[in-house]
Amino acid sequence: MVNPGSSSQPPPVTAGSLSWKRCAGCGGKIADRFLLYAMDSYWHSRCLKCSCCQAQLGDIGTSCYTKSGMILCRNDYIRLFGNSGACSACGQSIPASELVMRAQGNVYHLKCFTCSTCRNRLVPGDRFHYINGSLFCEHDRPTALINGHLNSLQSNPLLPDQKVHQSVVEMSGEERPSDSDFAQTKLSLVSKDREKHPRLLT
Structure with a gap:
C-alpha cells in the first residue's frame, strides 16, 4: 500500500x-x-x-x-x-509522485497538457493562453478577440466574467490533492x- x-x-x-x-x-x-x-x-x-x-x-x-x-x-x-487527484484533460488519477502542469486551478498530466488546436505538448517555458477552459499554444491561439467574441476557431462568446489568461508554462511537483x-x-x-x-x- x-x-x-x-x-x-x-x-x-x-x-x-x-x-x-x-x-x-x-x-x-x-x-x-x-x-x-x-x-x-x-x-x-x-x-x-x-x-x-x-x-x-x-x-x-x-x-x-x-x-x-x-x-x-x-x-x-x-x-x-x-x-483534485485527477487530470483535467483525461480524467485519470495522477499519482502524488508525478510532476504535473497547472492552469487556472486545473491539474494535468505532462502528456495531457496540450494545445486544443494542434495537440502539441506545452512544455516549461512555452507561452500559452487559457481561454474558456481550453489551452492554446502561442501559435494557435485565437488571433482576434472582437467585441468580446472569439474568432471562428471558437464560436462561444467570451462572457464578461471570463478572461483570456496568458501564462508561461511552469512544472509543479507538489503532492495532490492538497x-x-x-x-x-x-x-x-x-x-x-x-x-x-x-x-x-x-
Whole structure:
C-alpha cells in the first residue's frame, strides 16, 4: 500500500506469525487462507470495503483511497472529491509522485497538457493562453478577440466574467490533492499457506 509516511509492504512474516492476526475492520481473528494488508493493518478480505458502495476492495482492484475517515474505491473517491487527484484533460488519477502542469486551478498530466488546436505538448517555458477552459499554444491561439467574441476557431462568446489568461508554462511537483488526510494505498495479499516462505501477491 502506498500511504504517506508508511511502508508499502507488510512487515516481515515469520513462521506462524499470521495465525494470530486481528482484522482492523471487525476486530476478529483472521483464520482465512488469505488476508489483506492495507493502511498498515491486516484485514479479512470481506471486511475491507468501500465506505460508499460496499464493494470488497480486494476483489475490484489493487488500490484503495482514504480520506476524511472513509475507505474508498477509486470510482467513489473521484465521484466524491472531484478532479483534485485527477487530470483535467483525461480524467485519470495522477499519482502524488508525478510532476504535473497547472492552469487556472486545473491539474494535468505532462502528456495531457496540450494545445486544443494542434495537440502539441506545452512544455516549461512555452507561452500559452487559457481561454474558456481550453489551452492554446502561442501559435494557435485565437488571433482576434472582437467585441468580446472569439474568432471562428471558437464560436462561444467570451462572457464578461471570463478572461483570456496568458501564462508561461511552469512544472509543479507538489503532492495532490492538497488535503493532507488523503492517501492512496496499494493492497497486498498474503497467503497463510506460505508461512515458511512468505510471498506477497500484488
